[in-house]
């Protein structure tokens with residue numbers, strides 16, 4: 276079923292914690308569970324996760340293959356708790372790291388309650404999408420929702436064609452889409468004209484997507500305390516923010532060769548009352564000596580800039596002033612070395 280228009284805002288079933296005990300008669304049960312977004316690199320998975328959760332938890336970039344870690348965002352609603360697991364893209368494995376990433380993806384698909392298959396509206400379905408769709412067809416238990424992303428980039432005619440193509444792809448491969456939902460994470464936070472003064476639904480249909488995912492979750496209590504946005508260890512999220520900053524504007528081959536490990540995160544001692552400072556020490560690993568110069572830049576100018584950008588993002592995330600200490604290290608051919616992979620958290 277394709278959902279093009281917003282549904283009326285549903286009545287809340289009251290505070291989630293009370294739902295099981297004293298929910299009013301006829302109220303929907305509280306649901307909780309896991310969803311993951313899959314799709315080829317750059318399909319918009321991270322941006323959509325962020326739009327759903329409302330803050331920056333996953334790392335976005337216009338370069339493919341930047342989401343290395345499984346980042347969970349948590350959507351809190353009166354009627355449900357939706358936990359989003361953001362996986363790396365499935366791809367042809369060329370290295371040990373590639374193989375491990377693909378294993379992570381498949382394991383996730385089998386574990387979650389619903390899979391959102393992200394397909395960008397502005398690109399024709401290609402071999403990359405079909406490769407993933409074929410793999411998805413093999414996962415029988417988990418419901419699959421086709422999410423057409425970046426709808427702000429196309430006309431309604433192009434969107435209609437894409438919706439038909441996706442529906443046909445499902446029929447060809449024997450995938451029964453639980454829903455086909457067009458969204459724009461970019462417009463997600465903005466209000467559509469029909470919303471103005473009304474229900475406050477975003478123009479990008481991001482809220483609608485949440486409405487459609489929730490009924491696919493099992494009935495259950497809160498799995499995380501209210502207010503938690505992610506259970507990803509802070510250090511991993513901090514490392515991802517540094518990695519994102521370090522990748523900005525560098526050569527195309529570098530993304531695969533760059534890993535960040537946060538060695539230490541400690542509140543600075545002896546700070547005056549109400550003026551905390553968090554000391555963060557992190558290493559940026561690259562594979563070859565020649566890449567070091569790219570990351571550091573002339574007289575360290577680039578690394579300094581990376582540090583400033585990352586620090587601002589980390590401060591926004593953690594809500595505390597940060598002193599960020601970055602070091603660049605060479606870990607030779609780490610993508611092919613099991614020992615190094617473990618050390619770098621893969």
Ligand SMILES: Nc1nc2c(ncn2[C@@H]2O[C@H](COP(=O)(O)OP(=O)(O)OP(=O)(O)O)[C@@H](O)[C@H]2O)c(=O)[nH]1
Pocket residue numbers: 314315316317318319320321322323334335336337338339340341342363364424425426427428458459460461462
């Ligand atoms: N115009 C527009 N651009 C979008 C939208 N969603 C994502 N993008 C852009 O598409 C690019 C890729 O988005 P990501 O969210 O990083 O994609 P991803 O699927 O997580 O990518 P990987 O981490 O490489 O798997 C970024 O430049 C985003 O800004 C959208 O709704 N509208």
